[in-house]
Amino acid sequence: MIDQALTLVSDRLNAHLSALFSVSEDLVAVGPLSDAEGKPTAEARNRLTLFLTNIAQDSVPRGGRPRGSLQIGQAPPVHLDVYFMLASGHDPEIYGEGLKLISAALMFFQANPVMTPQLVPEMPDGISQLTVEISNLKVEEVGQLWGNLGGRYVPSVMFKMRSVMIDAGAIRSIVPLIRAPGGETRPRETS
Template sequence: MIDQALQLVRDRLNDHLRVRFSVAEDLVNLSSLTDADGKPAQAARNRLALFLTNISRDAVPRSRPGGGAGPVAQAQPMHVDVYFIVASGHDADLYGEGLKLISAALMFFQAQPVFTPQNTPDMPPGLSQLTVEVSNLSVDEISQLWSNLGGRYVPSIMFKMRSVLIDAGAVAGVTPTITAPSQRAEAEAV
């Protein structure tokens, strides 16, 4: 589900940027800024890169809709928060273009912070609602994050996407159905 949630966000952001800047190509790729060897990733060159930085369990308790009792008990789904960065992979001579795209991305998420099947008809099954908000980091946290990512800082902003639902539909237990009265019930009836 995490991959589908990030792809959905990337696709909606691309749709917005294509219309806003009257371009045909995608301006955002789901890609890290560097490849496995630490070299700039070709998919992120002169584009915005959208990449995962953290996954954490959502601490807000939720109940399963329509939970109901029955003979089969399913494991409770897990809600996770997905942190992602939108970063400029633009060459130095296109630095201003990168800033322009980061600003447009920020305005997009400010205007549409909630994704639901009503406002996002192509939302994948299993995703009922996603909210996206800016995740503020201090200068020290930004420095540490980029150091951990193994790269140099580029213009970027981190977002927190709330409530990605992880539900394997796993059976947690089966309650046997009663097919005949128990011996105890028969003895009490006598």
């Protein structure tokens, strides 16, 4: 699900930037800025790169399971906050182009903070809603993050994407509800 959510965000942002700047090539790539040896990747050169920085459980998930005529003994889904960085890997001679793309990306997310299947028909099955918001980092945290990433700082912004849901759908038990006279439902009692 995480890969599908990040790809969806990247595809939507690419479509917006391509239309805005009248270009046919992708301006956003999903992947690391550098390889295992610390060298910039070819995919990240002169584009915006979207890469995962953290995954955390959403402590206040929205919504719940719909109620039906059966009680299904199933593990509750895990709602995740997915943190990703959008960074400019532009060469020094076109540094300003990278800043222009980051500015346009920020405007895109400001105008489109919520993605639902009604707004985004290509949303993958299993994802009912995604929200994308800026995740502020202090200067010290930015330095630590880039140090942990093993790279040099490039213009970037951190986002938090909520709520990616992981649900294996493994059913452990099914308990039918018994209807009482008058149509009221109540759980079947066991002795």
